């Protein structure tokens with residue numbers, strides 16, 4: 001286990017992870033019981049340390065790009081919780097006005113520029129934003145989040161090559177949770193053919209880290225981003241982690257009787273809960289007590305509850321405006 | 328004020344003038360800064376603005392489009408050039424799944440998406456099955472994309488300027504065989520209004536509708552039709568999407584006869600769209616069935632006589648028009664649009 005970050009910082013990160021965890025759990029509960037959110041949701045429960053660790057090392061004007069499992073990244077970068085929930089309920093007040101749903105979240109104010117449900121689609125887009133930053137001679141950086149399945153798409157290789165050749169300030173962040181829907185990595189990658197080796201073959205430096213430790217992620221990304229800001233070209237970070245719920249939807253796989261992975265395997269990973277890792281570290285250092293944690297939880301649950309209430313009370317988009325905003 | 332330029336010179340001038348006025352414009356794509364400079368259409372821009380603003384790219388059409396999208400999202404105005412528009416098929420994920428839907432699906436949080444893509448259609452000299460398609464109809468299918476197919480030097484310039492000023496994704500399809508065509512072009516950087524069709528020649532007996540190179544073929548046909556006293560009106564679609572339905576239907580209603588000619592296959596294409604428009608909106612005024620002309624329904628062959636048979640041309644338009652007007656071909660002489668195109672490509 002890595003060392004404690006500055007305790008104030010680590011507390012901030014833990015609270016952010018808790019907020020994402022509770023938002024996702026409560027949303028999942030409503031999703032399952034009400035059948036009112038008509039948008040396929042890919043929950044990031046279990047993977048919060050990646051989103052929070054990465055975004056914790058960024059500035060507000062840095063930009064991120066995400067994919068189908070984007071709630072975590074959206075919230076970690078400062079996206080609006082009420083806007084997210086309203087979007088899931090398809091309301092006019094949703095961050096994308098009810099036009100995008102769970103997989104097309106954006107928030108220009110906090111640098112969540114684009115998310116997409118097509119594998120690999122936003123990877124080059126992040127590279128292009130980095131190109132613009134380099135042309136402008138500034139210090140901003142772009143981050144692209146993607147899952148391990150993106151290494152099966154051609155566009156990742158085009159993008160790595162271009163970013164390397166042009167020395168662009170873009171961080172490629174792979175959230176390796178070992179599965180592409182229900183296909184394990186072992187069936188998709190010849191053993192010994194590591195992603196990191198492919199990445200390095202393009203001249204992009206990188207490392208594989210424990211993606212369930214927010215301190216490790218935060219530190220690795222801070223170092224990488226410092227290099228990006230010095231103009232030393234792109235970097236790659238692969239975070240090893242695990243999703244707890246089914247690929248798409250609110251259930252645990254065992255609830256749906258799926259057999260592609262065992263409950264034992266899940267429980268093994270749940271023992272490595274990123275929140276528990278960070279909480280334990282803070283408690284051992286006497287920087288956090290149960291009472292404070294419980295108070296966070298109460299605040300967060302209230303915030304999520306009121307976001308859900310607000311979303312349900314919010315107006316639907318006006319059907320007469322269906323054609324607005326195409327061009 | 329105007330003077331005569333070739334289509335290619337007009338493209339070049341439009342690009343240079345747009346870049347002079349807007350520093351956020353940059354140009355990329357395979358070969359944009361080569362000495363051949365996209366058949367000469369970027370020579371002047373390279374000379375004036377250098378490799379900071381106009382630079383080569385590896386062969387990576389899909390990622391390159393995404394990269395342009397990402398740069399556009401950060402306030403740049405990228406222009407991607409494809410030496411053959413067929414290469415754009417490799418970029419369809421980015422073009423169609425992302426750029427076209429961007430503004431709509433990100434709603435109020437969408438940043439502007441001023442992406443411009445130029446794709447050139449190869450034609451003649453045996454370009455073959457994978458280098459001579461025209462993607463204007465395919466791309467026109469998707470809401471969110473603006474698709475332009477300029478037919479004249481003036482529009483080659485004016486549409487380039489208009490596209491580089493707009494805040495939405497725009498594709499310009501250029502036909503290689505138009506590059507040497509001459510015509511009047513304004514000296515000033517005047518944008519062509521987008522979404523408007525243009526009546527290139529007025530007539531009262533039959534309407535010929537097309538875009539890009541087919542407008543030039545149609546003008547030759549209209550000239551020939553005078554031999555039989557037929558006054559053909561030629562409508563240049565110019566913008567495939569959004570389509571100027573009013574100008575097109577007004578002409579069909581006026582003449583009561585329609586030949587649609589496309590530089591594409593008829594099936595599921597732009598010609599079918601125009602024919603449907605006539606059926607939906609002008610049925611009462613139609614004096615004859617609508618006639619569609621397009622590519623032979625096969626991939627483009629290379630061998631010269633096969634290639635010659637593959638494309639619709641002035642004489643095929645003239646013949647179809649005569650038939651619709653109930654006139655015979657007897658005594659007609661059929662002109663050919665002068666083909667100055669030379670190899671190697």
Ligand SMILES: Cc1ncc(C[n+]2csc(CCOP(=O)(O)OP(=O)(O)O)c2C)c(N)n1
Pocket residue numbers: 042068069117118119146147148149150177178179180181247
């Ligand atoms: C181009 C494309 N092909 C297939 C899919 C279907 N699909 C959606 S998510 C997914 C698996 C993604 O796995 P990974 O990238 O590892 O991310 P994870 O879901 O594990 O977070 C697949 C195959 C898709 N969305 N896009």
